[in-house]
Amino acid sequence: MTTRRARPAPRPPAGTPAPAELARQARAVLADAVRIARWAADGAGPGAVPLADRALERAAAAMELSPAQVRAGWDRARLAGLIELHGDTARPGWRLRAWNRDDSAVLRGWVALFDAWSLVHSSPEGIEATAVAEAVEAVPQVLSLLQLSAGPVSVPALLDLLAQRVAELHEERCEVPYGPQEPAPATETSADLNALLLDWALEGLAAVGALTLGAGHATLTPLGNWAVWVKLEQICVAAQSPAGNIEQSAADMLLGCARLTPGPARAEYRAWLAARPVGSAVAELLAVARGEDALL
Template sequence: MTSRIPRDSRLRLVRPRPLAAAPRAMNQRRSRRPAPRPPEGTPAPAELARMARSGLAAAARVAHWADTALRPGRDSASPDGKGTLSDATAERAAADLGLTAAQVRADWDTARLAGLVEVHGDSARPGWRLRAWDRDDSAVLRGWVALFDAWSLAYPEPSDHEPAAVAEVVSAMPQVLSFLQLSAGPVPVEQLLDLLEQRVTELRTERCEIPYGPQPEPEPSRPTPPEPADAPLPPLLEWALRALASVGALTYGERQATLTPLGSWAVWVKLEQICVAAQSPAGNIEQAAEGMLRGCAQLRPNAARAEYRAWLAARPVGSAVTELLEAARGEDALLRGLAFEALRVVGAPAEPDVRGVADVPTLRPYALLWLAEHDGIDPEDAHEILTREEATWLWVDTAAAVADHGEAPLLVRHLESAVQPTVPMLLDEVRAVGHPRTVQVLVALAAAHPDPALAKAVRRAAFQVHTGGS
C-alpha cells in the first residue's frame, strides 16, 4: 500500500560538506581546559608578526619579484625541477632588485622554506602566505615557523662530519631548545653542550637492540668507518646554534645563546601542542596514523585539527605524510577523508606526495580537492573541479563512511549533497561508477530512508548492482 500524496523525487542541490563537519550524535565530554597563555613577557601576536615580517623582508621581496617574473611559460626555476634558480634568472633578479646573485639565491631559498614561493616543476608561483602577507598575521607567523622547522636546511651543514652525526644533533636539538625556552635568558654554550651530549647518548641507547638466542662467533676484526659516537659534538653544536641564529630563532655570541622572542614563542607553541596531546584520553600523539585518525573520528573539526597539529609536531613531516597517505589507502572510507583533513593541516610540504597519488583511483577525488584548495580555490567551490564521475565516486565513498560510522538520519541527509538533480539519475550514475561499496551503501540508504517508494527504488538499484543487471 502506497501513499496517495505526490512525492517529489528531485534532490535539493546544496554544497557538499566534508564528513568531519557533520554534527555528531554521540555524547561528547568537551574539554574545559582553558586556552593556554604564553609565558609572561611574550609579545602580542601582532608584535610577533611584525618581527617575523622584518626577519623575512628580504625573502618576501624576492618572492614578490617572483610573482611577476616567474610565471608558467617563462624562464624560471631550473629544469631539474628542484626549485633552484638558473644563473640567468638569478642575475636578472639581482639586477632588478639591486642585489648580488648570491643574495638572491639565499633569499630565494628562505622564501621557499617559509612557503612564500612554491615550485612546481620548472615554474614558480607565490604561495598562499605571500598572498596574505600584508593582512594576515597568522599566515606570517606560520611562514616563520615553517622556516624555523627547517633550520637545518637554511644553513650549510659541516661537510667534514658524518651525515649520521649531523642527523643525531638535529634530532637532539628540540630538547636543547626546550631548555633554552625554560631558562628564559642567556645559557652558556658549555651547559648546552652537556645537555646535547646527554640527549645524543639517549638517542643512541634507544636505537640499541640486544639480540636474543645463540649468536655466531664474531669474524676477525677488520677496519670499519668511525661511528657517529666518535664525532666531536662541540663543532656540531656550534653549527646548530649558528643555523638557528640565521633564521632568527636565537642570538649567539660570547659563548652564550638566548632565544629571541619569536624563537621562545615557537618553542612554547610546540611544547604546548605536545603537552595537550599527551594529556588527551586517547593518547593520539603516540598512535600510528590510523590509530590517531580513529581517535579523532568523533571529535568536532576544531578539536580534530588541534589533535592533527599535535600529532604532526611530534614527528618528521615526511614520515607523517607517508603514514597518512598509507592510512588513506585502506578500506575505511572515514579514515580516507580524515587523512586528507590532516594533510590540510600539513599544508605545502605535503603537496608533492599528494600530487603523486592523484592517479590512484581511490584517492584521486580527495587529492584533487586538496590540490585545488592548496592552489587557493575556495573550499566551497573546490568540488567544481571534479568530473561528474569523480564526484559520484566521492559521494559513494563518503556514504560508505557514514554507513559504517554515522547514523541513519545523517545518511539520508547525505542524499542532498549529490550532484545529480534526481534520485533516478543518481542511482544510474552510482551503478556506473563501480565503487566497491556501492551495494552496501545502497542497502543502508534504502533501510534508512523514510520514503517507501524511494527506498524501494534504491533497493532495486542495489539488487541490480549485486547481480550485474541494468
C-alpha cells in the same frame, strides 16, 4: 557519546610580545626573501626557470644584492612557503599574497623557516650524515633548555645537553657490530664533534632569527622563545590525549573518534598528529583511507 570540557587556551610566557609585534619581527627576518619572491612572481614568465644564471644576475641588479644574497633569499622564500614551484615555473604562495595583511600567515611562514634551519645553514663538510641527523634530532632539547631558562645559557651547558641526547640516541639504536671489525680511522673525538655540531646548530638557528649569540652563551629571541613555547604546548596536548587514543594506530584512533562529539574528536586528532612526525602520520592516514573499511 563522550563529552569532555575543552582544555583552556594556554597563555604564552610573561613578556611574550603580542602577535602583531612577533609578525613585525618575522617580516624583518624574511624581508629579502619577500622581495625576491615578489620579483620572481612578477618577472618569471610561464616556463622560465627561476634563478637561472641570467635571472640571478637580473635579480641581483634589480634589488642591489649580491648573487649569494639572492640565492639565500630564494631558498628562504621557498622554505617559508612564499614561492611555490610547479615544474619550471615559480608562482606566489598564498602566504606571499597575504603577507601584508595576515599576521598569522607571516608567523606560520617564519615557523616553517625555523623548522628548516638545518637546510638554511649547510652542515660542516666532512661530517657523516648520521652525526648531522643526530644533532638535528637533539636540538629540540637544546631549544627547550633555552626557552625554560628565559635568558642566556652558556655554551658549555648546551654542549653537555646535546652530548647527553646524542648518547641516548646511540643507546636507543643499540648499534652492536657483528663479525671482525677493522680499526676505525682516526677521527675527531666525540666531544670535538659535538662541539662542532653545536656551533653549526646555533649559527643556523641564529641565521633564521631564532636566537642570538653572545660571548660564550646563546639567548632565544622573542620569536624563537614564542615558537619553542608553542611546540612545547603541542607536546603537552599530545601527552593529554583526552580519550586515550594517542598510542593507537590511525585506524583505531579514527574508530575511537567516531564515538566522540566534534570538539573532543578534534582534540584527539590534534594530539595524535602532534605525537608523530608529519610524514609518517600522513602516510598512515592515507593507508587507512585506501583500506576497505567503509567507515574510514
